[in-house]
Amino acid sequence: MPKSNISSNPDSDEGQGKTTRLRRHDSLDLESSNVKGHHAGGHSTTNASWAVVLTLAFQSLGVIYGDIGTSPLYVYASTFTSGIKHRDDILGVLSLIYYTITLLPVIKYVFIVLRANDNGKGGTFALYSLLCRNAKVGLLPSQQIEDQEVSNYQLELPTKCNQLGVSLKLKTFLEKNKLSKYILLIVTMLSTSLVIGDGVLTPSISVLSAISGLKGASPVFTEGRVVWISIAILVLLFSAQRFGTDKVGYSFAPIVTVWFAFNAGIGVYNFIKYDPTVIKAVNPWYIIQYFQRNGRDAWISLGGVFLCITGTEALFADVGHFSVKSIQLSMSCVTYPALMLTYSGQASFLRLNQDLVKDTFYECIPGPLYWPMFVIAVLATIVASQAMISGTFSIIQQSLALGCFPRVQIVHTSAKYEGQVYIPEINYFLMLACVGVTLAFRTTENIGHAYGIAVALAETITSGFMILVILVIWKKHIAVAIIYACCIWSVELVYLSSVLYKFPHGGYFPIALASVFLALMVIWNYVYRKKYYYEMDNKISPSTFRDLVNQSNCSRIPGLAIFYSELVDGIPPIFGHYVENISVLHSVLVFASVKSLPISTVPPEERFLFRRVHPRDLYVFRCVVRYGYTDARNEEEPFERLLIDRLKEFMKDEFWVYVQKDHPESIQVQEHESDQIHHGDGNEHVLTRAQEEVLEKDIEVIDKAWNAGVVHMMGESEVTANKSSGIGKRIVIDFAFNFMKKNLRQSDKMFDIPRKRLLKVGMTYEL
Structure with a gap:
């Protein structure tokens, strides 16, 4: 049974027979907590057998590599x-492909970035959360000392390091410079927005590329018909999202495996x-010659070359579903060699068929394999699209959990596989956007102009975060960061400059789409923080709270x-507004705050923090319910039941502290007394029968209140913007934020609160 995480005072542990004096918090601004468990987040393969690693590696093929695997199309x-x-x-471009895939997906992601996972979780928010935990760069003042006691909160940092000075200086700068905090948060939001844009473009270009194979099979399949067939497949794909990806389980893995095998x-x-002489492309001199011959045109063509690594972010983003070792194995042993063989074979074909470059993939397929490859290509593109949509x-x-996205409905589609979610509002938006993109751009060449910008910018942002991780968290020598920046970040910046050239030719679309989502996220987070600061500044003091509860006209039911x-x-100030207007309080009152920590998961046994508000006979408690940014908020047991059970466990442990600190003379440790009752888990808590009866009476009050009925007050x-606000602030708060709030998911739907037992208390905040 979880027990209270109440600090002991070693100075009081003197002599035999004396009990340990424990600290009790006396402020409403401090919480007592459940003892931390020893739950490790994410997949741990430190002691995993090779059978487990191989199984995860096979499964990862169907989830992670669909996008990068279909790039040869x-x-x-x-x-x-x-x-x-x-x-x-052709040799120059093949050489570029060789070294781009080797440098970015393999060296950067598989062997460097994957090490920066957050207890097994990956993605931009994982990097941001690592920085938030190692340096105080978060913008919301909701950090608590107890948060650091969660078992997977602390980072494993090197004990010996010669670069603590550089690390400390950079950390101090980030903590003291408010502008840097805003930049980190906005860049994280931008990366998220770019992923959403990628979620629109990946299904469009992948499906359209596969279906375009019909044009070579028969003249009946014109460009227009290919477009409408692609749209039909996209609509079916998005319509199936509500059923969840686990309905097909890991059937994706065999499809992608067959795809890689056929391509290789x-x-x-x-x-x-x-x-066979295209093997000469391993010599990077052909890259130099390619640029010497083509100059500016070669630089522009880098936008097309960069598409060979689309979907690479999935290596890091989906590490939580598998493990670092399994992804390293599947990339090194299957994906990487298959891609090298595929691109080499296509280059060999083009050396003798230069006029067929527009349809390279299907033109180089041997006749008997044409239709089997067409079917597998369609299935593989659906897998690639599914992975991007799920991502x-x-x-x-994750962004919603950290207060960076408007409220939308999160549907957890699988009880077996963690992290599989479905968001109806976003699904419909993505479907309409994909259909619109396919109709507007019509060819893979046109979509390709738009596609590269989102991918290149997202990968460049990841590298920027990695430099901070190398210096601030890993505390490596500054030379390591410089080498990373020169060898990897500089290459990505060159590619980014190339894809930005295509901005007028379709590249504007992902930037415009990302800008819209970034604006939504910035507005929501801005007002979210303003509202939180308002409540902090106007919260009810302990003395005011006791006066409100004890006032003569306030009755308890x-x-x-x-x-x-x-x-x-x-x-919160809204409670005072409620008491002033209703003047009725229930016999037991729990103030519950749902809070997201900058970690991926919070073990269930460490989820609840409780504190009793004194005097004890008020039966008022504070409770902080903590989740990680990837935690599902649909518990196996009803939330209400979990809260009551954890509350009673807390009361038992808190009572022990109470009798020790406030009534130590009443504790009699008599070895042979028959009326002694023990509580505890590791510590022997000894209570007399009289004290036990007092505790049982306390628990009985909770049970009676629960049986009498539970009311959820929200x-x-x-x-609204205050009267002195400028026009910009009024537009942001009064129109933009309130429009999103009224038209999107409400709080009670977010918490799945029973309608019949929900009471909403309204109040206006002037920000």
Whole structure:
């Protein structure tokens, strides 16, 4: 049974027979907590057998590599948009592909970035949360000392390091410079917005590329018909999202495995049949020659080459579903060699068929394998689209948990696989956007112009965060960060400059889409923080709270009331508004604050923090319910039941502290007394029968209140800009924020509170 995490005072532990004096918190701004458990987040493969690692590696093929695996459908066509001007240009582009895939997906992500996971979780929010825990760069004042006691909160940092000075200086700068905190948060939001844009473009370009194979099979399939067939598949794909990806389980893995096997086999066939000398492309000198011959056109073509690594962010974002070792194994042993063979085979084919570059993928397929490859290509693109859509849902769930996204409905589609969620509002938006993109752009070449910007900018942001992680968290020598910046970040910046050139030719779309979502997130987070600061500044003091509860016209009725708020310290001002107007309180009152920590998961046994508000006979408690940014908020047991059970456990442990600190003379440790009752888990708590009866009476009060009925009270505060605000602030708060608040998910739906037992208390905040 979890027990109270109440600090002991070693100075009082003198002599035999004396009990340990424990600290009791006397302020509403401090919480007593359940003892921390020893739950490790994420997949731990430190002692995992190779059978487990191999199984995870196989499963990862169907979830992570769909996007990068289907890139051969359109890379050469997107690179040579004006045709191949020189035969050796093929070797230059193939050499670029070799070193781009080796440097970015393999070296950067598989062997560097994956090490920066947050207890097994990945993605931009994982990097941001690591920085928030190692340095005080968060903008919301909801941090508590007890948060650091969660078992997976602390980071494993090196004990010996010669660069603590550099690390400390950078950390101090980030903590003291408020602008840097805003920049970190906004850049994190921008990365999230770009992923959403990627979630629109990936299904469109992948499905359209696969279906375009019909044009080569029969003249009946015109460009228009190919577009409408692609739209039909996209609509079916998004319509199936509500059923959850676990309904097909890991059937994706065999599809992608067969896809890689066929591509690699065809690549070897073309390599041997057409021109084995393309192996010369391992010499980077061909890259230099390519730029010497083509100059500015070669730089522009980098936008097409960059598409060979689309979906690389999924390596890091989905590490939580698998493990670092399994992803390293699947990438190194399956994905990487298959891609190298595929691109090499296509280059061999193009050396003798330069005029067929527009449809390289299907033209180089041997005749008998054409239709089997077409079917597998369609299935593989659906897998790639599914992975990107699921990734979009997951990252929006993370941003919502940290107060960076408007409230939307989160549906957990799987009780077996963690992290599988479905968001109806976002799903419909993505579907309409994908259909619109397919209709507007019509060809993979046009979509490719737009596609690269979102991917390149997102990867560049990840590298920027990694430099901070290397210096601030890993505390490596500054030379390591410089080498990373020169060898990896600089390459990504060159690619980014190339794809930005295509801004007028379609590249504006992901930027415009990301800007809209970024604006929504910034507005929501801005007002969210303003509202939190308002409650902090106007919270009810302990003395005022006691006066409100003890006033003569305030009566207590049977039952238990749970009053929800976002404030983790103190009593929110809306409670005073309620008492002044209603003047009726239930016999037991719990102020529950739902809070997200900057960690991926919070073990269930460490989820609740309780504190009794004194005097004891008020039966008023503070409770902070903590979740990680990837935690599902649908407990196996009803939330209400969990809260009551944890409350009674807390009361038992808190009573022990009470009798020790306030009535130590009443504790009699008599070895042979028959009326002694023991409580505890590791510590022997000895209570007399009289004391036990007092505790039982306390527990009975809770049980009676619960049996009398539970009422969920929720503060439904309206926010408006104060009269002295400027026009910009009025637009943001009065129009933009309130429009989102009224048209999106309400608080009670977020917490799944029973309608019949919900009481909303309204109040207006002038911010």
